Amino acid sequence: xxxxxxxxxxxxxxxxxxxxxxxxxxxxxxxxxxxxxxxxxxxxxxxxxxxxxxxxxxxxxxxxxxxxxxxxxxxxxxxxxxxxxxxxxxxxxxxxxxxxxxxxxxxxxxxxxxxxxxxxxxxxxxxxxxxxxxxxxxxxxxxxxxxxxxxxxxxxxxxxxxxxxxxxxxxxxxxxxxxxxxxxxxxxxxxxxxxxxxxxxxxxxxxxxxxxxxxxxxxxxxxx
Numbered sequence: 496x497x498x499x500x501x502x503x504x505x506x507x508x509x510x511x512x513x514x515x516x517x518x519x520x521x522x523x524x525x526x527x528x529x530x531x532x533x534x535x536x537x538x539x540x541x542x543x544x545x546x547x548x549x550x551x552x553x554x555x556x557x558x559x560x561x562x563x564x565x566x567x568x569x570x571x572x573x574x575x576x577x578x579x580x581x582x583x584x585x586x587x588x589x590x591x592x593x594x595x596x597x598x599x600x601x602x603x604x605x606x607x608x609x610x611x612x613x614x615x616x617x618x619x620x621x622x623x624x625x626x627x628x629x630x631x632x633x634x635x636x637x638x639x640x641x642x643x644x645x646x647x648x649x650x651x652x653x654x655x656x657x658x659x660x661x662x663x664x665x666x667x668x669x670x671x672x673x674x675x676x677x678x679x680x681x682x683x684x685x686x687x688x689x690x691x692x693x694x695x696x697x698x699x700x701x702x703x704x705x706x707x708x709x710x711x712x713x714x715x716x717x718x719x
Contacts, residue, residue, distance in 0.1 A: 550635030630669025
């Protein structure tokens with residue numbers, strides 16, 4: 496009887512709404528804690544990410560990318576390989592990114608004595624990744640319509656200042672939005688204090704800045 500009552504209560508708990516992350520993220524995180532969802536949201540996010548990647552591929556100047564070293568007879572093959580690679584990246588990026596970041600967040604949460612499960616963290620990061628996917632989709636669409644460097648998000652400081660700086664590119668509306676959601680999610684789903692949750696989110700953001708800085712250094716070396 497108790498087991499049936501527990502099952503009934505579980506059924507009555509509303510599952511998190513993916514697009515509710517935009518309007519009521521706190522409520523969605525509370526639902527994720529009780530009833531984590533993964534696969535359907537991940538499929539929808541992957542589709543959105545794939546479309547955004549396709550938009551970016553259409554706005555990409557392949558000829559400039561491959562340079563003049565490729566024989567004219569192989570240009571079309573190189574173009575096709577480049578586009579296929581971008582599509583594969585669009586399919587795999589959400590799953591790989593969410594998996595790695597979830598593993599890191601789980602390790603940090605366990606160090607902080609949280610009882611959160613991997614499924615809860617993975618579900619939390621999946622829902623947060625919606626914001627990243629929307630950012631890619633919108634920026635891909637904008638670049639397709641107005642042109643410009645598809646590697647620079649219009650919604651970033653780099654786009655605002657018309658700069659190719661990778662570091663300024665990290666200061667981007669959807670990236671900051673997702674960072675804020677990580678702090679809220681760790682507080683609501685993993686039961687971490689607000690101070691600890693905010694600190695972890697900031698460290699994640701600083702890590703992205705560090706990676707952008709390293710990317711800038713390698714770009715400078717390769718361009719020498």
